[in-house]
Amino acid sequence: MNYWLFKSEPSAYSVDDLARDRVTAWTGVRNYQARNLMRDAMRAGDRAFFHHSSCEEPGIAGIAEICRPAYPDETQFDRKSRYYDAGAPRDNPRWFNVDVKFVRKTRVVTLAELRAQKALKNMQVLKRGNRLSITPVTPAEWACVEHLLEKT
DNA sequence: GCCAACGTTGGC
DNA sequence: GCCAACGTTGGC
Numbered sequence A: 001m002n003y004w005l006f007k008s009e010p011s012a013y014s015v016d017d018l019a020r021d022r023v024t025a026w027t028g029v030r031n032y033q034a035r036n037l038m039r040d041a042m043r044a045g046d047r048a049f050f051h052h053s054s055c056e057e058p059g060i061a062g063i064a065e066i067c068r069p070a071y072p073d074e075t076q077f078d079r080k081s082r083y084y085d086a087g088a089p090r091d092n093p094r095w096f097n098v099d100v101k102f103v104r105k106t107r108v109v110t111l112a113e114l115r116a117q118k119a120l121k122n123m124q125v126l127k128r129g130n131r132l133s134i135t136p137v138t139p140a141e142w143a144c145v146e147h148l149l150e151k152t
Numbered sequence B, C: 001g002c003c004a005a006c007g008t009t010g011g012c
Helices: A015-021 A032-041 A111-115 A139-150
Strands: A003-008 A023-025 A047-052 A059-072 A096-110 A134-137
Touching (some): A003 A059, A003 A139, A015 A023, A015 A096, A032 A134, A047 A139, A059 A111, A096 A139, A111 A139, A134 A139
Parallel strands (some): A003 A047
Antiparallel strands (some): A003 A134, A023 A096
């Protein structure tokens, strides 16, 4: 099993939205690195931190599970979508998405709190200039954050 | 609102 | 294939 971190702006889609929907298609990713992670490395059953970005309190806010491996992202074919891609015909899709399922909400673990952990000093989401919306998390990092979540 | 960092685009 | 210009991300 692999571990991941998914960033989302809560004004666009929050952990509460996922709690309501239970399952959602993680469409709209238009970055090749993030796409490759979804398409090539994610498996059903993988777990992910749901991270809120560009908001009042950026940080980890919940846990989700990959419940369907990658398949072509419908929004790339939809002329009316902001994610439409004229260079991606149906017979040669460029963008993929997985489905994620709600596991639970957590207290918000802020970036400052994450940065204070020595065990997380190499965590990709904390690296300077990181803009990738999907990043891998190591088992050790996952365990460290889970431990943090048990505290208040 | 600022600005550093990064990905993409396009001229050459 | 290089690289400057540009647009976007996202923390602060």
